Each structure stands twice: as structure tokens, then as C-alpha cells.
Amino acid sequence: MKPAAFTYHRAESVEHAVSLLGELGEDAKVIAGGQSLVALMNMRLARPSALVDVSGVRGLHHMVLEPSGELRIGALVTHAAIEDYPLVIPGFEILPKAAALVGHWPIRTRGTFGGSIAHADPTSEWCLVAVLHGARMVIEGPGGSRTLGSEDFFGGPFMTDLGHDELLTEVVLTEPRERSAIREFARRAGDFAIVSAAVAYDIVNGRMSGARVALGGVASVAVRAPAAEAELEGAEATPEVFARASRAAAEDLQPPSDLHGSADYRRRLVRVLTERALADTLAGD
Amino acid sequence: MRTDSETLNVEFTVNGEARRVSIPPRRTLADVLREDLGLTGTHLGCEHGVCGACTVIVDGEPVRACLMFGVQAAGCEIETVEGLALPDGSLNDLQRSFSEHHGLQCGFCTPGMLMLGTAYVRRAVAADRESVREVVSSNLCRCTGYQGIVDAVCELVCHPDGTGAGEDPAGDS
Ligand SMILES: Cc1cc2nc3c(=O)[nH]c(=O)nc-3n(C[C@H](O)[C@H](O)[C@H](O)COP(=O)(O)OP(=O)(O)OC[C@H]3O[C@@H](n4cnc5c(N)ncnc54)[C@H](O)[C@@H]3O)c2cc1C
Ligand code: FES
Ligand code: FES
Numbered sequence: 001m002k003p004a005a006f007t008y009h010r011a012e013s014v015e016h017a018v019s020l021l022g023e024l025g026e027d028a029k030v031i032a033g034g035q036s037l038v039a040l041m042n043m044r045l046a047r048p049s050a051l052v053d054v055s056g057v058r059g060l061h062h063m064v065l066e067p068s069g070e071l072r073i074g075a076l077v078t079h080a081a082i083e084d085y086p087l088v089i090p091g092f093e094i095l096p097k098a099a100a101l102v103g104h105w106p107i108r109t110r111g112t113f114g115g116s117i118a119h120a121d122p123t124s125e126w127c128l129v130a131v132l133h134g135a136r137m138v139i140e141g142p143g144g145s146r147t148l149g150s151e152d153f154f155g156g157p158f159m160t161d162l163g164h165d166e167l168l169t170e171v172v173l174t175e176p177r178e179r180s181a182i183r184e185f186a187r188r189a190g191d192f193a194i195v196s197a198a199v200a201y202d203i204v205n206g207r208m209s210g211a212r213v214a215l216g217g218v219a220s221v222a223v224r225a226p227a228a229e230a231e232l233e234g235a236e237a238t239p240e241v242f243a244r245a246s247r248a249a250a251e252d253l254q255p256p257s258d259l260h261g262s263a264d265y266r267r268r269l270v271r272v273l274t275e276r277a278l279a280d281t282l283a284g285d
Numbered sequence: 286m287r288t289d290s291e292t293l294n295v296e297f298t299v300n301g302e303a304r305r306v307s308i309p310p311r312r313t314l315a316d317v318l319r320e321d322l323g324l325t326g327t328h329l330g331c332e333h334g335v336c337g338a339c340t341v342i343v344d345g346e347p348v349r350a351c352l353m354f355g356v357q358a359a360g361c362e363i364e365t366v367e368g369l370a371l372p373d374g375s376l377n378d379l380q381r382s383f384s385e386h387h388g389l390q391c392g393f394c395t396p397g398m399l400m401l402g403t404a405y406v407r408r409a410v411a412a413d414r415e416s417v418r419e420v421v422s423s424n425l426c427r428c429t430g431y432q433g434i435v436d437a438v439c440e441l442v443c444h445p446d447g448t449g450a451g452e453d454p455a456g457d458s
Pocket of ligand 3: 388391394428429
């Protein structure tokens with residue numbers, strides 16, 4: 001199908017984008033890579049009256065590792081740029097692996113990190129990574145800038161705290177970890193995952209520390225799995241511990257049942273994928 | 286209801302030739318190529334990013350032409366399937382390889398496969414069959430079963446040490 005008519009506005013800067021969004025009113029939308037929005041518009045599931053194209057805005061294409069160990073990612077960094085990033089980013093080795101799981105190459109060349117976070121698909125790889133790494137979202141609006149943690153930013157499937165006249169400019173990933181891995185299951189290569197699992201931890205004195213387990217596709221937004229994290233914390237990284245933690249990850253979940261999979265099937269996927277992701281963290285040993 | 290009273294003038298190059306179109310913002314790049322420029326080699330299957338029939342190359346990168354508006358292509362270099370053949374009309378290496386390996390049957394997916402393959406061949410160094418499979422999984426083909434397509438692309442990029450065209454590792458992806 002073809003999209004409904006709209007007016008097109010090219011933003012020159014963050015301030016310009018924010019003021020355009022304010023002037024054009026509630027029915028205007030930001031377009032970044034367009035890899036979710038244009039599909040929705042073609043199906044007329046979205047009918048914005050105006051598009052504010054931010055793809056030419058400078059200063060939102062950075063990846064900066066701070067001395068604190070935190071990583072700042074500009075909203076317009078594409079999935080492909082992260083996948084092909086020529087350097088290893090210490091503490092965030094999960095990034096290129098996660099990028100490679102986002103759709104297909106011709107989608108990754110245009111789709112953006114910030115667009116994925118703003119779109120808030122419950123099984124988006126970047127939303128999962130944001131939850132795993134305690135992300136802070138940096139938002140610019142008419143009243144200046146504000147920062148939200150993922151608990152406050154994500155409201156539900158395709159829902160965030162972003163106002164219609166606000167722009168997500170940067171995502172700060174915190175809590176770098178020595179070891180991390182991501183696994184997901186999708187029916188076909190490149191599809192959105194049915195369930196995804198990401199894990200990360202440091203090794204301190206031969207034991208796991210700062211363990212994190214995040215799951216996608218089991219709730220309306222990506223979630224942490226505290227019971228699994230507790231099993232890992234302070235333990236040695238062994239297959240037995242991994243198996244226990246993976247069972248714990250699946251136990252206290254109430255995942256949705258839909259035509260992609262029943263709740264039981266999803267719980268099973270959580271156990272298997274968490275265990276495989278944990279096993280991947282030993283691949284370098 | 287809003288109408289298309291507003292059109293914008295947009296300039297870009299297609300297959301090296303400067304083009305200028307006057308288009309409403311809602312026209313996708315795929316429709317601009319097909320309707321405004323008569324380049325109907327770029328096909329439309331799903332119009333929501335899933336099938337890859339509309340794949341073209343924009344500034345060196347493969348993209349879905351149905352997920353980009355024509356107005357967003359201002360100043361870009363666009364390559365389409367019409368630009369592949371040699372000046373005398375004979376097939377280029379990738380096209381010839383598709384023909385030799387039976388990489389097409391009905392041909393509907395072929396322009397998209399060729400443009401995806403073109404972008405990949407330019408950047409792949411000693412690729413293996415598995416990565417070719419991963420790349421072409423981006424585009425849907427309802428006829429060939431993909432083996433011929435993988436063989437065709439592999440002939441140009443795979444290392445000849447047994448990972449090249451012809452055999453298929455038991456991939457379980
Ligand atoms: C076939 C197909 C398969 C895909 N598979 C996957 C997959 O497996 N995993 C996955 O995660 N994604 C997948 N995607 C989606 C893809 O990752 C998109 O790139 C991403 O969801 C949105 O990024 P974008 O830059 O294209 O945003 P757009 O499509 O431009 O925008 C998406 C939404 O976010 C808003 N928005 C965008 N940027 C900002 C900003 N900076 N500030 C405020 N609001 C903003 C827009 O207004 C819009 O509502 C797939 C897409 C397709 C077509
Ligand atoms: S027509 Fe563009 S991906 Fe199907
Ligand atoms: S040759 Fe018919 S769809 Fe691919």
C-alpha cells in the first residue's frame with residue numbers, strides 16, 4: 001500500500017527539530033532511518049501529518065567511551081555502523097553481536113540505534129541491551145534536556161515517555177562487563193525474535209560479579225531476571241551454575257501466549273537461550 | 286484530508302546520470318524510480334521491508350527502496366539493476382553467474398538479489414558460503430530454493446578451498 005500524504009521538513013539541528021515538532025503539533029513525527037516508521041506508514045498503521053527528518057542532523061553519530069567506562073551512543077548511529085565498528089569497545093563487546101541480529105543488512109544500513117529505542121519494540125535487540133546495561137536516555141525538548149533510566153523510559157510495547165515534541169539524542173550504556181553474550185530465537189533469519197536473552201558479568205577473584213541477565217519477548221518491555229542474577233553472583237562460571245541460573249530465569253516468568261508461541265514455549269526458550277548465552281561467555285576461555 | 290498539492294524538487298544521480306524530479310513527499314524511492322523515471326527493473330513485492338525485491342544501492346549501501354521516501358534521496362547516488370549490464374548490453378559478471386547457476390526462475394526477486402549481491406561482492410573478501418547464505422536470506426525468493434542464488438554469489442566471492450560454490454554445509458540457522 002501507499003502512505004497517506006504528509007508534509008516533509010528537514011531538521012538542521014537538534015534545536016531546529018524540537019522547534020519544528022512544537023510548531024507542527026501532535027500529529028507530526030520524527031523520521032530517523034525510517035525502517036519501522038515507513039513500513040507502518042505504507043500499511044497506514046501510522047498516518048503522521050508531517051515528518052521531521054532528523055537524519056541530516058550533525059552531532060548524533062558518535063560512539064564515545066568515557067573515562068568512567070560508560071559508552072555514549074548518538075541516536076543516529078546505524079545498526080550497520082555498530083556491527084562494522086572497527087575497534088573492540090571494552091566492556092561492551094555485546095554490541096556488534098547484537099547489531100548482527102537486527103533484521104537484515106539493507107535494514108541495518110539505515111535503521112538507527114535511537115530509532116529502535118524510541119520505537120520500543122518488546123523484542124528489539126537494542127532495548128534488551130539498554131536494559132542489560134542500565135541505559136540512560138538523553139532527551140531534548142522545548143524545556144531543555146532530561147535524562148531517564150530504562151525503567152522510566154519504556155512504558156510498554158511501542159510506548160515510551162517521549163513527548164511528541166521531544167527528541168532522543170543519545171543513549172548512555174553503563175555498567176561495562178568483561179564478558180557478555182546474546183542469543184535469540186526467531187523463525188527465520190532476520191525476523192524479530194520470539195524470545196531473546198542477554199547476559200553479562202565480570203570475573204573478580206575467579207567468581208562472577210555484577211551479573212546481569214536480561215530477557216526480551218517475555219513481557220511488554222525487556223526485563224531483568226533477578227533470580228537468575230542471584231544464582232550467578234559470587235559463583236564460579238561453570239556449566240552447573242549456568243544451568244541453575246537458566247532454570248531460575250524461566251521460573252518466575254508469566255510470558256504472553258500468542259500465535260508466535262505459548263507461555264510454556266517461551267519459558268522453555270528462556271531457559272535454553274539463557275544457558276546458551278552463558279555458555280557463549282566461556283567461548284574465549 | 287491532506288492532498289498532494291505540495292511537491293518538492295529533488296536532485297540525485299541514478300546509475301551515474303543526474304536526475305531531477307518533482308515529487309510529493311509521500312512517494313517512496315521505489316515509486317519514484319518506477320513511476321517518475323520509468324526504471325521498472327526495481328520491483329515491489331511487499332512494500333513494508335520484508336521481501337527485498339525493491340533493494341537498490343544508495344551511496345554504496347544496499348537499502349530497501351520501499352522504506353525510503355524519494356525526498357530523502359536528495360543529493361544521493363543511486364544504483365539500480367538497469368545500471369549493471371555493460372555498455373554494449375552484455376551481462377556483467379554477477380548477472381552472468383546468476384544465469385549460469387540458475388539463480389533465477391520467474392525473475393521477480395532477481396533485481397533485488399542482484400543489487401544486494403552487487404553491494405556484497407564489492408565489500409566481501411574471501412567470504413564463505415555461510416556468510417553468503419546469511420546475506421541473501423535478506424531477500425525472499427519463491428522459486429529457486431536459494432541454492433542457485435548462493436552458488437551464483439559464491440562464485441564471485443567465496444574462497445575456492447572447498448567453501449566455494451557447489452556444496453552446502455549442514456547449516457542449521
Ligand atoms: C524486515 C524488517 C526486519 C526488522 N527486524 C528487526 C529486528 O530483528 N530487531 C529490531 O530491533 N528491529 C528490527 N527492525 C526494525 C529496525 O531495527 C528499525 O531500524 C528500528 O526499529 C527503528 O529505527 P529507525 O531509525 O529506522 O527509526 P524510524 O523508523 O525512523 O522511527 C521509528 C519510530 O521512532 C521514532 N524516532 C526515531 N528516532 C527518534 C529520535 N531520535 N527521537 C525520538 N523519536 C524517534 C519515530 O518517530 C518513529 O515513531 C526490522 C525492520 C524491518 C523492516
Ligand atoms: S517491496 Fe520493499 S522490501 Fe518488499
Ligand atoms: S526467481 Fe521467482 S522469486 Fe526468485
